[in-house]
Amino acid sequence: MFSITVPPFAARISGFRSIILILLTVLFTGIRWSEGDLNAPRKSVLPLISEGDTSRLYVPDDLEATLWAEAPMFYNPTNMDIDAKGRVWITEAVNYRDFNTKPAQRLSHKQKGDRVMILEDRDGDGKAESSKVFVEDSLLTAPLGIAVIGNKVIVSCAPNLIVYTDENGDDIPDKREVILTGFGGFDHDHSLHSLVTGPDGKYYFNTGNAGPHHVKDKGGWTLRSGSLYTGGTPYNKENHGNQKSDDGRVWVGGMALRMNPDGTGLKVLGHNFRNSFEVCLDSYGNMWQNDNDDQVITCRVSFLQENGNAGYFSADGTRYWQADRRPGQDIFTTHWHQEDPGVMPAGDNSGAGSPTGIVFYEGDALGKKYRGTLLSCEAGRNVIFAYQPEKTGAGFNLKRSDLISSFPQASERYEWYETDGDTRKWFRPSDISVGPDGALYIADWYDPIVGGHGMKDTKGYGRIYRITPKGKKLTVPKTDLSTTEGLIAALKNPAVNVRALAFNGLREKGEAVIEPVKKLLTAENPFHQARAIWLLAQLGEKGKVEVVKLLKSTNASHRLTAFRALKAIESEAPFLAQMAADPDAAVRREVGVALRDVPFERAREGIFQLVKKYDGKDPWMLEAIGTASDGKEEKVYAYVREAYKADPQNWTAQRANLAWRLHPVGALAELKIRAGSAKVAAMERRKALTAIGFIKDKKAAEAMMDLSRSDLPDVASQASWWLNFRKTNDWADLLNWEEATATVMTPAYRKMLDLKKVVADKNQPLDQRIAAAKKMAADQNGGNILVDMKVQGQLQDTIARSVSEIIFKNPDQNVRVVASQFFPKNGKVLKVDFISRMKGDAGNGKKVFTNNCASCHKHGTDGADIGPDLTAIHKKFDKAGLLDAIINPSASMVFGYEAYTVTTKKGESFFGFLLSDGANVVLKDVSGQRHTIKADQIKTREKMEHSLMPEPTTLGLKEQDLADLTGYLLGFK
Numbered sequence: 004m005f006s007i008t009v010p011p012f013a014a015r016i017s018g019f020r021s022i023i024l025i026l027l028t029v030l031f032t033g034i035r036w037s038e039g040d041l042n043a044p045r046k047s048v049l050p051l052i053s054e055g056d057t058s059r060l061y062v063p064d065d066l067e068a069t070l071w072a073e074a075p076m077f078y079n080p081t082n083m084d085i086d087a088k089g090r091v092w093i094t095e096a097v098n099y100r101d102f103n104t105k106p107a108q109r110l111s112h113k114q115k116g117d118r119v120m121i122l123e124d125r126d127g128d129g130k131a132e133s134s135k136v137f138v139e140d141s142l143l144t145a146p147l148g149i150a151v152i153g154n155k156v157i158v159s160c161a162p163n164l165i166v167y168t169d170e171n172g173d174d175i176p177d178k179r180e181v182i183l184t185g186f187g188g189f190d191h192d193h194s195l196h197s198l199v200t201g202p203d204g205k206y207y208f209n210t211g212n213a214g215p216h217h218v219k220d221k222g223g224w225t226l227r228s229g230s231l232y233t234g235g236t237p238y239n240k241e242n243h244g245n246q247k248s249d250d251g252r253v254w255v256g257g258m259a260l261r262m263n264p265d266g267t268g269l270k271v272l273g274h275n276f277r278n279s280f281e282v283c284l285d286s287y288g289n290m291w292q293n294d295n296d297d298q299v300i301t302c303r304v305s306f307l308q309e310n311g312n313a314g315y316f317s318a319d320g321t322r323y324w325q326a327d328r329r330p331g332q333d334i335f336t337t338h339w340h341q342e343d344p345g346v347m348p349a350g351d352n353s354g355a356g357s358p359t360g361i362v363f364y365e366g367d368a369l370g371k372k373y374r375g376t377l378l379s380c381e382a383g384r385n386v387i388f389a390y391q392p393e394k395t396g397a398g399f400n401l402k403r404s405d406l407i408s409s410f411p412q413a414s415e416r417y418e419w420y421e422t423d424g425d426t427r428k429w430f431r432p433s434d435i436s437v438g439p440d441g442a443l444y445i446a447d448w449y450d451p452i453v454g455g456h457g458m459k460d461t462k463g464y465g466r467i468y469r470i471t472p473k474g475k476k477l478t479v480p481k482t483d484l485s486t487t488e489g490l491i492a493a494l495k496n497p498a499v500n501v502r503a504l505a506f507n508g509l510r511e512k513g514e515a516v517i518e519p520v521k522k523l524l525t526a527e528n529p530f531h532q533a534r535a536i537w538l539l540a541q542l543g544e545k546g547k548v549e550v551v552k553l554l555k556s557t558n559a560s561h562r563l564t565a566f567r568a569l570k571a572i573e574s575e576a577p578f579l580a581q582m583a584a585d586p587d588a589a590v591r592r593e594v595g596v597a598l599r600d601v602p603f604e605r606a607r608e609g610i611f612q613l614v615k616k617y618d619g620k621d622p623w624m625l626e627a628i629g630t631a632s633d634g635k636e637e638k639v640y641a642y643v644r645e646a647y648k649a650d651p652q653n654w655t656a657q658r659a660n661l662a663w664r665l666h667p668v669g670a671l672a673e674l675k676i677r678a679g680s681a682k683v684a685a686m687e688r689r690k691a692l693t694a695i696g697f698i699k700d701k702k703a704a705e706a707m708m709d710l711s712r713s714d715l716p717d718v719a720s721q722a723s724w725w726l727n728f729r730k731t732n733d734w735a736d737l738l739n740w741e742e743a744t745a746t747v748m749t750p751a752y753r754k755m756l757d758l759k760k761v762v763a764d765k766n767q768p769l770d771q772r773i774a775a776a777k778k779m780a781a782d783q784n785g786g787n788i789l790v791d792m793k794v795q796g797q798l799q800d801t802i803a804r805s806v807s808e809i810i811f812k813n814p815d816q817n818v819r820v821v822a823s824q825f826f827p828k829n830g831k832v833l834k835v836d837f838i839s840r841m842k843g844d845a846g847n848g849k850k851v852f853t854n855n856c857a858s859c860h861k862h863g864t865d866g867a868d869i870g871p872d873l874t875a876i877h878k879k880f881d882k883a884g885l886l887d888a889i890i891n892p893s894a895s896m897v898f899g900y901e902a903y904t905v906t907t908k909k910g911e912s913f914f915g916f917l918l919s920d921g922a923n924v925v926l927k928d929v930s931g932q933r934h935t936i937k938a939d940q941i942k943t944r945e946k947m948e949h950s951l952m953p954e955p956t957t958l959g960l961k962e963q964d965l966a967d968l969t970g971y972l973l974g975f976k
Contacts, residue, residue, distance in 0.1 A: 071469040076134035078463035080446040089479035116141040148197025161194035188213030200503035211278035221266035230320035231920035244320025255320030286533040293358035305350030314340035326918030355878035357383030360434030366497030368441020397592035398623030443470035540568035559587040583612035595627030619656030780809035786818035843970025892952035902947040
């Protein structure tokens with residue numbers, strides 16, 4: 004059964020009606036999961052629904068959910084942590100997106116700065132009754148992270164990582180220090196996120212792709228990271244890729260970072276995310292994260308291999324994934340660059356949504372079956388996903404289940420869910436944390452929408468739920484940090500930043516505590532064993548000796564953790580060659596990671612061991628070998644050639660995959676033979692072509708030119724694609740790309756140019772100029788010319804108004820769409836609330852989609868891949884939210900689909916989505932055509948104020964058409 008709690012929030016439901024509804028719900032509803040099975044499906048039981056019963060959560064049968072706290076104790080929770088006393092600390096976002104919300108829609112309780120709140124259950128009844136302000140600070144505008152570590156409260160709020168210190172324990176900060184600054188993304192969701200203590204005692208945190216990030220740590224090391232992304236905010240006006248940090252590397256997009264507690268030792272652990280909301284670690288040191296997407300179908304939950312490139316942008320950050328999409332690639336593959344060498348496996352494709360907080364549960368309080376569960380908040384889908392990662396080779400298999408949701412069946416949708424009054428979709432889990440009592444705590448940013456940098460609930464209502472075992476009272480243990488016994492007990496605590504206190508306390512005692520810590524190596528909970536290994540490595544030389552012994556343990560997890568723990572304290576990881584031959588692939592993977600910065604002469608034996616033991620299948624191991632070979636590819640490939648001898652047409656999987664991942668110039672001749680051979684399977688030819696496409700050398704471009712003339716149609720086609728693609732980026736300066744022939748001007752186009760002269764001539768009578776403009780507005784070429792004239796200020800408003808009705812019927816969709824940016828619109832105002840009450844006809848809605856939307860959007864197998872895929876839009880939007888996006892497309896544009904207008908020095912104008920930004924700028928217009936413009940030939944480049952998606956009135960759509968369209972897209976029956 005589920006728990007029922009009804010919020011006292013007065014506006015939710017009237018008293019008498021709530022009593023009746025509670026009684027009916029208790030009598031007639033119930034949801035169960037199979038006992039002991041995290042992946043068991045929920046039964047299709049549809050409970051009695053009321054719009055007032057807003058606080059119900061569906062949980063497994065052996066757990067229960069209670070409403071632990073709610074507004075007005077706090078507002079709009081973005082993140083939380085729980086201290087050793089069991090108090091919940093919340094970062095609020097009352098001042099969220101001031102620039103994007105009308106004053107009338109702002110929260111009435113706006114402060115001078117956002118706040119950090121402390122909530123407490125003082126009487127132990129399972130609900131908070133105390134709430135107080137820890138800090139209200141003008142430096143805080145929509146902070147996205149908090150960590151409470153002893154008397155230090157670390158708040159993430161771009162551009163700053165701020166440490167508040169409460170020296171006397173009165174819950175008022177005595178000191179404020181900006182420990183790091185320079186992160187991009189002020190008042191932006193894709194910015195600096197929460198910090199957590201790792202099992203090595205260092206701090207781990209991440210940031211989204213709202214760069215640039217120019218950050219100098221306390222030791223003077225500087226991070227410089229960026230990409231072509233500048234969306235979502237008026238503050239990020241300039242950003243670009245290909246920036247080098249002090250380590251000489253190019254980091255792009257979102258990043259996972261680590262530093263010492265004093266702010267020194269900043270290091271990038273992974274990059275090229277879109278917006279991973281948090282990074283969490285288990286006690287073995289594995290990093291986990293989720294990430295959202297530009298579409299509505301390709302969010303993911305991933306194991307983050309150290310140094311991993313997560314594949315959102317091109318490797319240098321100068322191109323969006325849309326620019327790199329190759330023929331035949333599905334969206335998930337291309338979105339995360341899964342067929343590019345040097346990109347880590349994406350993990351679980353969790354589908355549509357907006358993932359937020361994430362945590363790894365290692366406690367026993369909920370029951371042993373939950374130990375080792377990765378929990379990921381999915382605010383867009385109103386659900387907490389659960390995974391119990393299974394080791395597969397050097398990586399993990401992530402099998403997803405819906406653990407907690409505001410819907411009885413989180414993965415299924417019904418027509419009656421999509422109603423204005425159904426507030427269950429307002430459950431937006433922004434974060435999940437583990438308390439020192441072993442309970443789960445869920446922060447709920449309660450709002451009808453998620454994503455797009457907006458909010459609709461003007462009250463700023465928020466909630467915190469507590470998840471406990473059914474019928475069992477959990478209590479917060481007393482933490483004693485003054486004795487070794489108390490510290491050992493605290494080290495076993497399930498709350499990550501609580502056990503960090505114990506780690507620090509025991510480390511200060513040094514070798515004196517080795518024996519009691521060693522006893523944890525046989526603890527029943529394996530995560531306690533792992534924590535002991537990390538700690539032993541930092542308990543002086545004697546402790547380190549104990550960890551070295553564990554490198555030969557029969558327990559693979561001990562060997563893995565021991566190797567990582569020793570690597571964390573050494574300038575160069577020891578025992579590389581020994582561990583490279585380890586029978587466990589995960590251990591070998593870590594050796595590959597450790598070898599990246601080791602010179603070849605010292606790394607060769609370890610790398611060769613990894614190559615010899617590679618099975619030709621494991622993508623995580625292949626990426627580890629590639630990491631180890633960074634800067635050493637030619638020498639490593641020479642060994643690969645000897646280890647797996649064969650002619651190019653008969654390579655083993657090991658040889659083919661290693662050649663693809665390393666792709667040195669020395670492999671080019673062999674790759675060319677393999678790519679053009681009819682004896683090689685088509686999939687393998689494609690892989691060889693890809694490898695050539697990633698070789699930045701003139702010989703690679705020439706080889707691809709030869710392959711474009713192949714007698715094999717697939718080879719010729721793919722090679723031609725690579726040539727057209729690479730001439731705009733990596734190969735731009737390697738060959739002469741001038742076209743052999745010039746475009747011949749057609750008589751029809753010349754006629755439109757003659758009409759343009761009439762329209763532009765102010766000496767001509769106005770009625771003749773308007774008549775000429777109307778002829779142009781009805782013609783494909785003429786429409787494009789008129790748009791150019793309007794952009795460049797050559798078309799007066801009177802003429803523009805006179806042709807608006809005609810140009811919006813132009814046969815060229817690109818003309819119609821771009822005209823919506825610059826020409827006045829005539830038509831009635833469409834209202835979301837009115838249309839949402841209309842009954843939709845899904846059958847007619849499909850026709851509306853086919854006739855108006857399919858030229859840009861996909862739905863199922865129908866449509867084009869120009870705009871976002873709408874197949875799973877029903878999992879992200881309710882009816883009102885989808886209608887708002889259709890009627891007001893410019894209010895909340897999807898990232899990566901902001902439109903630009905570029906004018907060249909020759910006077911040409913181009914409009915479209917920015918795909919690539921470097922020496923060559925690439926735009927894709929709404930017809931799907933790509934336009935490449937040399938950056939030094941650009942006169943002006945401006946981001947359009949409005950979306951390229953036309954408003955419904957410009958397409959002649961009426962209210963019933965939109966009701967039918969939403970019925971079709973939302974899957975109404």
